[in-house]
Amino acid sequence: MNWFIEIFRTSIGKKIVMAITGLGFSLFLLIHLIGNLTLYGGKELFMSYVEHLHALGPLIHVAEVGLLTFAIIHVVSGLILFWQNLQARPIRYKINKRAGGRTLGSATMPYTGVLILIFVVIHLLNFHFIDHSLQTAFQVISATFSVLPYVVFYTIAVIIVAIHVSHGFWSLFQTLGANHANYMPAIKGFGIIFSLLVAAGFGFIPVYVNFIM
Amino acid sequence: MISKSINLTLKVWRQSRGEKKGHLETYYAKDISVDMSFLEMIDVVNEDLTKIHKEPIAFDHDCREGICGMCGAVVNGRAHGHEKETTLCQLHMRHFSDGATIVIEPWRSRAFPLIKDLVVDRSALDKIIQAGGFISVNAGGAPDANALPIPREVAETAFNAAACIGCGACVAACPNASAMLFVSAKISQLALLPQGRPEGAKRVQAMVRQMDECGFGNCSNETECEVECPKGISILNIARLNREFLKAEFS
Numbered sequence: 001m002n003w004f005i006e007i008f009r010t011s012i013g014k015k016i017v018m019a020i021t022g023l024g025f026s027l028f029l030l031i032h033l034i035g036n037l038t039l040y041g042g043k044e045l046f047m048s049y050v051e052h053l054h055a056l057g058p059l060i061h062v063a064e065v066g067l068l069t070f071a072i073i074h075v076v077s078g079l080i081l082f083w084q085n086l087q088a089r090p091i092r093y094k095i096n097k098r099a100g101g102r103t104l105g106s107a108t109m110p111y112t113g114v115l116i117l118i119f120v121v122i123h124l125l126n127f128h129f130i131d132h133s134l135q136t137a138f139q140v141i142s143a144t145f146s147v148l149p150y151v152v153f154y155t156i157a158v159i160i161v162a163i164h165v166s167h168g169f170w171s172l173f174q175t176l177g178a179n180h181a182n183y184m185p186a187i188k189g190f191g192i193i194f195s196l197l198v199a200a201g202f203g204f205i206p207v208y209v210n211f212i213m
Numbered sequence: 214m215i216s217k218s219i220n221l222t223l224k225v226w227r228q229s230r231g232e233k234k235g236h237l238e239t240y241y242a243k244d245i246s247v248d249m250s251f252l253e254m255i256d257v258v259n260e261d262l263t264k265i266h267k268e269p270i271a272f273d274h275d276c277r278e279g280i281c282g283m284c285g286a287v288v289n290g291r292a293h294g295h296e297k298e299t300t301l302c303q304l305h306m307r308h309f310s311d312g313a314t315i316v317i318e319p320w321r322s323r324a325f326p327l328i329k330d331l332v333v334d335r336s337a338l339d340k341i342i343q344a345g346g347f348i349s350v351n352a353g354g355a356p357d358a359n360a361l362p363i364p365r366e367v368a369e370t371a372f373n374a375a376a377c378i379g380c381g382a383c384v385a386a387c388p389n390a391s392a393m394l395f396v397s398a399k400i401s402q403l404a405l406l407p408q409g410r411p412e413g414a415k416r417v418q419a420m421v422r423q424m425d426e427c428g429f430g431n432c433s434n435e436t437e438c439e440v441e442c443p444k445g446i447s448i449l450n451i452a453r454l455n456r457e458f459l460k461a462e463f464s
Contacts, residue, residue, distance in 0.1 A: 010422060093318055101435055101436030
């Protein structure tokens, strides 16, 4: 454990931790997205996905504990980094101008991060910590998305997630040292496409459930 | 040939030695030749200030040909001004339009305490170099040039990193006031060459920890530094620094 604390104390150490946990969340987001895409195939396809997922049994709980651990580490290190970065410039500039490197995603990382944390808590309260014996997963979805404020909330939330990922994805590779003129354009391109897919794939679910199904 | 002249309004950060707080003071720069450099323009303003018995604006400068890394200020929110790969001394007034207002601020970072006006103490960068940015060589006969083969591409990449003049613009431009581009250049110029390898792991561990201790922020890959660097140092060097650090810590 000592070696971990020793590395975590350094700036790059905390960033490596952010990168590895961020990669974990990117993978989770991809799997979550693929799973939810079954909704577009109709109620039966979605329910069969839910059944298959639950058939994994204890593996689900292992994944949940893993995700919770990653979430705690990601949030805590992120907050430490954010706090330290605020401290690093006690007197701000009167005039702030971007030189062209900063993007919407990179400039808002800590803020989108906190918003995502709030979203995840509400999302889990809506869909996870409820009595599943009374209703099927599909009924929960259609009931939630028949409420307009929830539709607006979830749409904004997935856009915020997409903005976070648009910077986080390529950034994690840079932090892990994987930047090369040959393949970085591909990583950056994939990151943008991935975040657009996240926004569109999750974002159209309420619309689809309400108006098309 | 008669060169064109422009008139400017300057808002310059003034802060006396030992003063806790500073402020922006307005000055008028009249009849500034567009062929002047930015520093020469301040020289003219200072000349006028001296004539009316006012304290001239303190600013750092030395070679005035863009190679020493001594000068630097944030001009209208941009480190070394808005021109690409240009130090403040190489920024010419032809890039400003007549009647423009220019806001001039010092580098802002906790690690760069302000000394006076536009002058900041950048010895934190020296401390990072002292922590390991060197090669320990036992004196002896110089080896034959061809005894140590180094591919041209590697030599060029190392040299591109060595172009860093340590001006601190990367820190000033970074939204987090991080010195990662500077440290990565100093790590890379040695890590790429065989002479730098023996002490490679020790060097990166010591320099990164010294960087943290100086109070710089953490890199969040905003890439503003790369755009503002007067020597065009690439963030590929930061990735190399991260690799070097990973290798050193996990071996």
